[in-house]
Amino acid sequence: MENNPTSLTVVAGLMRDGQGRFLLQRRPDHKQHGGLWEFPGGKVEAGETSQAALVRELNEELRILVREEALAEIAAAEGADEGANRAIVIKLYKVSAWVGAPRPDPDAKIGWFAASEVSSLPMPPLDMALLAQLPA
Template identity: 50%
Template sequence: MTTNPTVMLVVAGLLRDEKGRFLLQKRPPGKRHAGLWEFPGGKVETSEMPRLALVRELAEELGIAVGLPDVGPIAFAEHDADADGPAIVILLYNIERWTGDPLSLEGGEIGWFSQGEAMDLPKPKLDRDLLEALIRPCSQASPA
């Protein structure tokens, strides 16, 4: 019997403005993936449900309030464990509504980007995978 490797569960939010642009944040200096753009979110803590973790993370990182009914699953991406760390699974949730204006509260930049602009930004692989899943029509999805 083999044991499963440790998996880090991460949540991220897809926020769109009235023009349909995506909100992305830049990782601050000194953190892993510093200088790369990603969907806002963070790690799910032990015994925490993913949607609640995302509500907490968006409040901590962006200063916005999100209600649970406004959080819906939209995509996921995963990365196997390697020498740099554990396996990672990112769950991306669509955020229908929020209260407050998103602000960068943890030191990195934030910005609103069109789909094309977002694709051109330097991003960690899993955020690239999530963005590609959002823009790829279902008919182009490759079979498992």
């Protein structure tokens, strides 16, 4: 029997600086949702908890260190995976502390945005759904 999961779990981090601005990452143009802004994170790998996956992804993508204790799940969204016969479930965690200054991969871009700016940025549908769940 072939292993075809019916859903893909993705995790993302809500990071805010001392001025209350959100950290968002711009997806590389050659990837799905290329050019759109999103909360940083990635896929949960087999055998990983969601928190462990986010710790790993933030280290890989932004070169920062985060402890699982600094994560609190605050929102979730679900939708169809374009081109695949499965659902995507994305969990958003508030990241209360990290070590290091976020630095993106060479083919990615990051930015700190005020809440009023974030709503006008082009974002993937599930990131927009997460954003809509955040308190004003």
